[in-house]
Amino acid sequence: MPIQTINPNTNQTVKSFEEMTDQAVDAAVAQAVIAFASWKKTTYPERAALLHRVADLMRAQKAELAATITLEMGKLIAQAEGEILLSADILDYYADHGAQFLADKPLEPEYGEALVRHSPVGVLLGIEPWNFPFYQVARFAAPNLMVGNTVLIKHASNVPQCGQALEALFVEAGAPAGLYTNLLLSGKRASALVSDKRIKGVSLTGSEDAGASVAAEAGKYLKKSVLELGGSDAFIILEDADLDKTVEWAVVGRMNNNGQCCVASKRFIAVESIADAFLAKFKDKLAHLKVGDPMDRTMELGPLSSEAAAVQLADQVQRSVAAGATVVLGGQRLDRPGAFMAPTILTDLKPGIPAYHEELFGPVASFYRVKDEQAAIDLANDSTFGLGGSVFTQDEARGRRVADQLDTGMVFINHPTWTQADLPFGGTKRSGYGRELSELGISEFVNKKLIRVSALTDPF
Numbered sequence: 001m002p003i004q005t006i007n008p009n010t011n012q013t014v015k016s017f018e019e020m021t022d023q024a025v026d027a028a029v030a031q032a033v034i035a036f037a038s039w040k041k042t043t044y045p046e047r048a049a050l051l052h053r054v055a056d057l058m059r060a061q062k063a064e065l066a067a068t069i070t071l072e073m074g075k076l077i078a079q080a081e082g083e084i085l086l087s088a089d090i091l092d093y094y095a096d097h098g099a100q101f102l103a104d105k106p107l108e109p110e111y112g113e114a115l116v117r118h119s120p121v122g123v124l125l126g127i128e129p130w131n132f133p134f135y136q137v138a139r140f141a142a143p144n145l146m147v148g149n150t151v152l153i154k155h156a157s158n159v160p161q162c163g164q165a166l167e168a169l170f171v172e173a174g175a176p177a178g179l180y181t182n183l184l185l186s187g188k189r190a191s192a193l194v195s196d197k198r199i200k201g202v203s204l205t206g207s208e209d210a211g212a213s214v215a216a217e218a219g220k221y222l223k224k225s226v227l228e229l230g231g232s233d234a235f236i237i238l239e240d241a242d243l244d245k246t247v248e249w250a251v252v253g254r255m256n257n258n259g260q261c262c263v264a265s266k267r268f269i270a271v272e273s274i275a276d277a278f279l280a281k282f283k284d285k286l287a288h289l290k291v292g293d294p295m296d297r298t299m300e301l302g303p304l305s306s307e308a309a310a311v312q313l314a315d316q317v318q319r320s321v322a323a324g325a326t327v328v329l330g331g332q333r334l335d336r337p338g339a340f341m342a343p344t345i346l347t348d349l350k351p352g353i354p355a356y357h358e359e360l361f362g363p364v365a366s367f368y369r370v371k372d373e374q375a376a377i378d379l380a381n382d383s384t385f386g387l388g389g390s391v392f393t394q395d396e397a398r399g400r401r402v403a404d405q406l407d408t409g410m411v412f413i414n415h416p417t418w419t420q421a422d423l424p425f426g427g428t429k430r431s432g433y434g435r436e437l438s439e440l441g442i443s444e445f446v447n448k449k450l451i452r453v454s455a456l457t458d459p460f
Contacts, residue, residue, distance in 0.1 A: 003157045003184055008074040008303040008339040009293055017160045020184050028181045029198050032123040032150045035178030040120045040148040044102070047146050048095035053173035055091035058084055058134075065134065065165055067295075072159045073130045074303040074339065075257055076294045086420075087138035093421035094442065098146035101439045102446070112454040119447040120148030121224075122200035127190050127214060129205045130156035130305055131260045137166055139425070140203050141180060143442035152199070154183045154190040158306055190214075195221050201445045204228070205262075208430055226434030226444050228262065228426060230359040231387030233417050234380035235265035236402065238373060239273045241392040247281040250365075253390065253416030255289065255343070258302050259363035260309075262431075263388040263410070263417035266360055268367045269376045275369035279345075283329050286343040286365070291334065303339040304362050310339040313362040320346060320355035328367065351382075359385065373402065381407045386429035388417030409435075 005014040020028070039047075058065065066080035075083070107114040126140040133155065141151050155163035167182035183190070187210060194202050194217035201224040204214045211227040218225035235253055237246055253265030270278045294302030304310045314333050321327060330344030344364040349356045355366050370376045380389055388410040391402045399413035409427035410417055419425055419437065426435040434444050 001157050001186075003160050003186075005072050005161055006158065006306065007071055008306055009295075010337055011307050011339060014071065015161070017184055019186060019189070025183060025185065025189075025193070028152065028178075028183060029123065029193075029196060031178035032152055032181055033178075033198050035176050036120070036122055036148075036150045038176065039145075039150055039179055042148070044099035044146070047148070048098060050170075050173055050175055051091045051095035051142055051146065054169050054175075055088040055095070057169050057172055058088040058091070061169075065162075068161050068165055069133055069159075070294050070302075072162055073133065073305040074294050076299060076302050078297060079257060080294075083132055083135050087134040090135070090138040090421045090437070091142045094142040094146045097439070098143065098442060101442045102147065107450075109452065111458040112452060114450060114452040117449045117451055118147065118443070119449050121445055121447050122149060123152065123198055124149050124445055125152045125154065125190070125193060125199050125202045127154045127187070127202065127204040127206065127210070128156065130159045131257060131262070133159040133162035134166065135419075136205050139436045139441065140205075143436075144445055145179065147442060147446055149200075149445055150179050150181075152181050152183055152193075154185050154187075154193075157186065160184060191217055194218055194223065197221070199223070201225065203434070203436075203444070211432060224445060226426075226436070227432035228387075228434070228436065229430060229432040230361075230385055231262045231264070231417075231427060231431050232266045232359050232383050232385040233263055233387060233408075234267045234269050234376075234383075234389045234406070235416065236376045236380060236389070236391045237268065237270040237274055237278050238376070238391070238393040238395075238398070238402075239271050240394045240398075241274065242394060243274065243277055243281065246392045247278065247285060249390075249392070249414075249416055250278075250282055251285045251289075254365045255286070255301055255363055256416075258294075258304060260305060260361050263419070265390060265416045266366060267380070267383075268365055269379050270367070270369055271373065271376060272369055272371050279328070279347075279367055282365070282367075283345055286329055286345065286363075289343055291340065291343070301343065301363060304341060305339070307339045309362065310341050313341050313360065313364060316354055316358055316360060317344060317346065317364060320349070320353050323353040325349055325353050325355055330364075357384070373398075377402060377405050381405075384430045385427070387427035387431035388412070390414075390416050 003017040069080040170180040328345040330342035334340040403411035
């Protein structure tokens, strides 16, 4: 797809961008290599100071940066401002804790002395998505810059101004040339770039197809990769859940970011005794959401990120209905300009129906009723995805027991799947591999070097 800013509230093209030439990309990689040679020799306090400066600039420029997010991908303006603050918090988190996470780890061998030292590996490529255009970059760039690596960012083609704004923040903060570089490239050219021997690892957040392509290239050239792909998180409602609070969280879990979160609550699974009451309240809440211009702070739901995304989601709904699904609410595009889809609930979903298997990336909820707790667990696990999930119950021990049986990378009890700097983020199955955020997120692209000191008299 072309690299363009298209306002999804109107579907009007705002600005178009030329892709970088091969020569410009080669020069950018070469500069990242040069920057790594000096950056890897800096101290942790020096690296932390830069991250703190970028975080401070983000907060100072919150209004302008948030408006760029909303313009390019349609996020409600208040949520866009929240994303900027979360991104700044992630930068500060790794600046504050990176040295501790990366400290030498003493070992206790039978003979001599030994330790594990964490060393940077070099230039990394991050391929980032449009749905959280600042947060997704922050959680990749912050820990790796703290390690001493340098980063190249290939951002999504529909948020080019967000990509440019991020690079400008690092430049303004005093980052040396090549430390953080924004690449205006197509996805196909980014995958091909993985073969460049100067690039030592790649991280991708995106679709299964994109992840498979990048992983294949990384494997072919024996490079480390981290993948955060799709999700179809289950939201389990047990009979002892606090119904009103659970419904409130269900709306947030499904409709946050206009329904376009990898960890959005997508499959609502209620045990029989509470199913009707939950569905009635959930439907009423969704039916009364205020839908419109995401720059209007009174709105509760905005457009999808693009016309193509809206067309795809509507097609998934139509194919599911044709295969036997029932529309309880919505089910169609809204009759207005822009990439809008009505808040939708689908029921009567069974294996073979598209919505049972596919990720629905937008304001469409799948609702299931099951006979008991075990049936809820079995249905939640009947998915090719394994990113996150949530369980709602007033019995904490029961919630922990259910959480332990869910085959996902993350489980939240009495809260939708969510993210913060000090919690590890990542999935299993076709949702990808590796972890970002927390202490786990700083150790993906690190050489964990063993240093062993032996006496000449130690045995072989």
